[in-house]
Amino acid sequence: MYKKSELDFPRPLTTVDVVIFAIRSDALQALLVQRPNTEIEPFPGAWALPGGFVDIAGDRDLEACAVRKLKDKTRVVSPYLEQLGSWGGAARDPRGWSATHAYFALLPEHAAGGALAADAQWFAVEGDKVRPKLAFDHAVILQAAVQRLRSKVEYTSLPAYLMPPEFTLPELQRTYEIVLDRPLEKSAFRTRMLAADLIEPVAKMRKGPNRPAQLYRLKKARAPVFFARTFNPPD
């Protein structure tokens, strides 16, 4: 095979971390896990992104590893999952040179209420941060994830993946507004969404104390749609 000496040099630690988003309580939230409170681990007791070492025996590839970590914490099997980037260097982990492959996932509202792992908890995203101080460079990674999500929401249909299987147009618009943190025009929003050929009406209405709203669902196996313009570009 290959000469052993060629490969016999120190390798970085390799991890995968996942930023998991959902809309809960009318706000954008992210799932964090608390690190074990033992001195043999760095950042004992601190909150961190769900993630950990790649298992080269068990994980076929990076994405499979991300899916595994997502499922460990949320029981959710196949939400929207996108690679975010990687962060690596000598200083980010006290145990040595390390590199993490970061992903971000969008959970539909109903899935985010399921059985969480004992050490996991949802936190509201405020601005592009979260209240607790995060371990490692996870605050930077979370910030990048929020910015990526916000910027893609400007011109894609990503928020559709944060919705339950059936939803109304006003509910979808509300989700856009929560993520973007600014109001959108109802009329332009409806026109764009219906023109995008992304959703289809189901033969049901959402009842309430007012005029019922048409229910829609995602057209099946639909990749995210890209719009030619952003929404109401601020300034």
Added chain:
Amino acid sequence: MYKKSELDFPRPLTTVDVVIFAIRSDALQALLVQRPNTEIEPFPGAWALPGGFVDIAGDRDLEACAVRKLKDKTRVVSPYLEQLGSWGGAARDPRGWSATHAYFALLPEHAAGGALAADAQWFAVEGDKVRPKLAFDHAVILQAAVQRLRSKVEYTSLPAYLMPPEFTLPELQRTYEIVLDRPLEKSAFRTRMLAADLIEPVAKMRKGPNRPAQLYRLKKARAPVFFARTFNPPD
């Protein structure tokens, strides 16, 4: 320190690869290197992206590693450099489970003509491929880089980084057209570029066998500009 046994498990091989683009001979080209022709290396003699193992003693972080590899092959020190993503899995390298952190760089035309390393050579990008068969999964990475470049060119000022220090608007437009592989409207192009507050005129003209053109330069330390609409969205 930390318990050794905690960290004493097999780690993936970790590499950094760089997709280096430039406009040469009126075409989009990418720099490739030929792998050594020895049997102790995988893919002997095949063309590959410039890159290699992270040196945890010498590289401060992933980006520094990418800069080093770029400089090794091109002598260029600080072009536009952006992270592209990471690819990792059990099957991509015959030497074992490996993960690469991929970057892409844009070289201005004049820098791309400089002294290359002996094993390096430019290849035209045709569609989203390159003529020779590439080692590892580098064809996939190159394809992702071309797609990312094309899609960002639709709504950003990235091609400005492919230009020499001084250039005319028709030259900039030609660069957009080469990357996008479709013609753009002169009038709309000029309006948008001048409105973007990205470039400024210098007190010189480009002479030719016809009407001279105003020379411009990038406004200093200008981050890429995002436009609210894409160019002439095809269909």
Added chain:
DNA sequence: TGAATAGTGTCTTTCAGACAGTATTGG
């Protein structure tokens, strides 16, 4: 009937698309 929210229509603005027309050089 009124409150509340769903959904539509209409006018304006902005900007790309198309393309004609003018400007300025060398030969």
Added chain:
DNA sequence: CCAATACTGTCTGAAAGACACTATTCA
């Protein structure tokens, strides 16, 4: 003068912004 390319202006159409208006439910 002509060829060639730089640059500007004008008309049109598509889609967003603003916002008024209608529709449909429950209480």
